Amino acid sequence: VSASAGASGEAYLREIREQPELLARLADRGGEFASVAAEIRRHGWRTIRMVGHGSSDNAATYGVYSFGLLAGLTALRDSISLSVYYGAEIDLSDSCVLALSQSGRTPDVVEYVERARRRGTFTIAVTNDADSPLAAYADAVLALGAGEEHAVAATKTYTAQVAALLLLSAHVGGDGARYGDALHATAAALRDVLPGLEQRLTAVAAALADIDRMLVLGRGPEFATAREVALKLLETCRIGAMALTATDLAHGPVAALDPLFPVWAIAPSDASLPAVSEAVARASAAGATVIASGAAAERLAGASVAIALPDAPLPLLSPLVSIVPGQLLAGALAHARGLDPDHPRGLQKVTIVP
């Protein structure tokens, strides 16, 4: 039996548990992030074009906020197809590229980077494999150092990407040391709460075992968390999950909710809380079951379940903690449904002929 083959969901859970240690290791590597940040500052690029798929793209959603708030830069999740499939010739003179790929082998991400480099654009790879083609092509490499990820559903590489984006943004904004310290504190807080969260989410998952649909609600930096939780629920539990901002939920989709269509709401203690709170109140008034998770979870009127999380030392750190209950929910729910997040099973084909 190899290290990656164990009981159902064993690798997935082990990799969730590795996250505090991984965040602490990244916090110790401030110098590497400072060096890439210095390059961005020196050239004065105002636009960071981020590219990635799946969990990497969800991490990039976080980068929109971290670069915007800490460095005053426009960071955007760029369209890969615009360049790779359609050959668009967009002015890149004010941009650098930040490519996110756990494996460093996602073909169209690698091709996007090659094309950008050929046009003289500075490219940064954020990858878990410093020997990958992506790392070889990029001008600068920020290695995640997360160790091999055995479960098919990504967990630790997602949080490592978020932490890497945070550190890079903070160093560009001249506040790297403070955020490095805050990352250490966050890692310690996460280590403390993990065992309790594992128990709690197992109980929550048992109550949700028959759910086939879920909306995941987040605003601001936590929209990244919402997208990643929705993807985990899809990948590991076959749940039809959609991530929505608080405002998007309140306008229209709230009417779609029913008792078997619950809402997972991420509730940080930040300026987005009133919008999240209003959306939860509307979802609850509409009859939906709401599970709230976050530092402000207990302050949301109308939530059926509140999963309280510690306050992050600085607001932008909270997505590193609030993703964990979602990861644990997906794992526990997969287990309750007889699915294996480590090894998705094969499927049977049927045909409909209308």
Added chain:
Amino acid sequence: VSASAGASGEAYLREIREQPELLARLADRGGEFASVAAEIRRHGWRTIRMVGHGSSDNAATYGVYSFGLLAGLTALRDSISLSVYYGAEIDLSDSCVLALSQSGRTPDVVEYVERARRRGTFTIAVTNDADSPLAAYADAVLALGAGEEHAVAATKTYTAQVAALLLLSAHVGGDGARYGDALHATAAALRDVLPGLEQRLTAVAAALADIDRMLVLGRGPEFATAREVALKLLETCRIGAMALTATDLAHGPVAALDPLFPVWAIAPSDASLPAVSEAVARASAAGATVIASGAAAERLAGASVAIALPDAPLPLLSPLVSIVPGQLLAGALAHARGLDPDHPRGLQKVTIVP
């Protein structure tokens, strides 16, 4: 009985049917788009910051491609919360703002525009209400002229927004007249195929009546269509639907598919077709039911159902046609499930206590 109160889904279907005429009317208003485009060209802004919620945000997804391909500009779906909730001070000197709101009354979109204007940024409103607060605040207004939208689920205002973004992008790129003509031709083609599509989608919906989850697949400009179809399915049918790019589907979520978790794949005749085709083949090999829709629908091996659409006169016009089968599917599926897209019903509250 008022004009808006009729049989279940009557307004929704009527508004879908109004779309060809509406597109033709927009095609006649090239001068208005040329005038706003001239402003963008004169100032040389390289970044278009688009903001909107729900269907408006889905239309903005299209704008990323139309501005990128036709005008070589970076158009991005900007974070509203970054500015409105968190007060981020991002450099806007190279940007103009394009705000999309059917009603022109979405509070945080209006506030985003106010803030941008106070910082001296040129703002453009794309709205169905030229007397709205959004129109009043903006420097320039592009009215959709879609007439009042009675159904809660947006249809004609979405296609009008897409057409408006196309016309504006084409005029910025100096090719407005050609795209105006192509829009006329597209309107005529859509008028021709609509009756047949209504019949076809009623049959498809009957076969899908028990579905609670769906993945919607699109790449490039059709990713906007995929997002909008997923939102329609959620809003009108309570389906847990997620939009994915072809590449995102193939990496991970494909394993989540089962016979009751079908894929709606949008298949245009453009450079993204090989990626869509590969994703459909993988979904089909994994046992999923695939419904393909688009000009290249019949060229996708593995699709259980192919809904062929006419070739668009120019590739960027195809999303104006390919959204329609999705709108019709949502309406017919709602009807088959006893739901009303015009008037979402109230809901009952339940509580879970894990």
